[in-house]
Amino acid sequence: DAGVIQSPRHEVTEMGQEVTLRCKPISGHNSLFWYRQTMMRGLELLIYFNNNVPIDDSGMPEDRFSAKMPNASFSTLKIQPSEPRDSAVYFCASSLQGARNTIYFGEGSWLTVV
Amino acid sequence: QKEVEQDPGPLSVPEGAIVSLNCTYSNSAFQYFMWYRQYSRKGPELLMYTYSSGNKEDGRFTAQVDKSSKYISLFIRDSQPSDSATYLCAMNRDDKIIFGKGTRLHILP
Numbered sequence: 548d549a550g551v552i553q554s555p556r557h558e559v560t561e562m563g564q565e566v567t568l569r570c571k572p573i574s575g576h577n578s579l580f581w582y583r584q585t586m587m588r589g590l591e592l593l594i595y596f597n598n599n600v601p602i603d604d605s606g607m608p609e610d611r612f613s614a615k616m617p618n619a620s621f622s623t624l625k626i627q628p629s630e631p632r633d634s635a636v637y638f639c640a641s642s643l644q645g646a647r648n649t650i651y652f653g654e655g656s657w658l659t660v661v
Numbered sequence: 662q663k664e665v666e667q668d669p670g671p672l673s674v675p676e677g678a679i680v681s682l683n684c685t686y687s688n689s690a691f692q693y694f695m696w697y698r699q700y701s702r703k704g705p706e707l708l709m710y711t712y713s714s715g716n717k718e719d720g721r722f723t724a725q726v727d728k729s730s731k732y733i734s735l736f737i738r739d740s741q742p743s744d745s746a747t748y749l750c751a752m753n754r755d756d757k758i759i760f761g762k763g764t765r766l767h768i769l770p
Contacts, residue, residue: 551704588762589749589760589761589762589763590705590749590760590762590763591760592757592758592759595757602756603757638704638705640704645756646753646756646757646758647693647753647756649707649710650707650758651706651707652704652705652706653704654702654703654704655702655703655704
């Protein structure tokens with residue numbers, strides 16, 4: 548079975564550039580989560596969607612970050628403009644009916660902003 | 662005070678030893694308690710899941726929850742080199758999962 552698929556796996560970009568991270572959740576899952584992981588702050592929830600609708604975006608650090616889920620099989624996380632402090636691993640995860648069921652993580656997108 | 666505290670390690674133990682990993686938390690509203698394992702350059706994967714105080718066993722792994730002390734533990738018996746990973750505790754609140762920072766574990770052959 549295909550798991551959560553993320554792209555790109557690695558991205559190096561210059562400060563000020565736009566970054567778009569993509570996610571395909573597990574088929575049939577209706578909840579999707581975006582997390583960011585750093586050594587300093589650990590794994591932080593940025594935003595989560597239920598049935599393609601953003602439910603909680605309180606973890607989105609600032610207006611430079613935006614996320615969309617146009618349909619049940621695709622989501623994007625965009626950073627514009629990017630800054631060096633955005634360097635982190637960004638994980639997408641999905642589940643059936645929210646966080647009370649097992650959430651399955653993708654392998655992450657490793658972002659470096661120089 | 663952070664909602665979930667976890668010692669980052671690293672923790673190095675010899676193969677075959679019993680490993681004890683722990684987390685404390687401050688919010689009594691947490692309902693579900695989980696342990697995730699994360700191998701290097703991979704996403705976290707669910708290892709254990711429990712919602713009540715007491716012990717839950719799955720093979721070499723035992724999860725323990727003490728709600729009165731706001732303390733959870735993961736025990737690994739007969740540890741193997743393949744258990745070397747980062748272990749993250751996690752707790753559910755209001756349909757959100759809050760993660761600890763993770764403990765890096767090295768099992769020495």
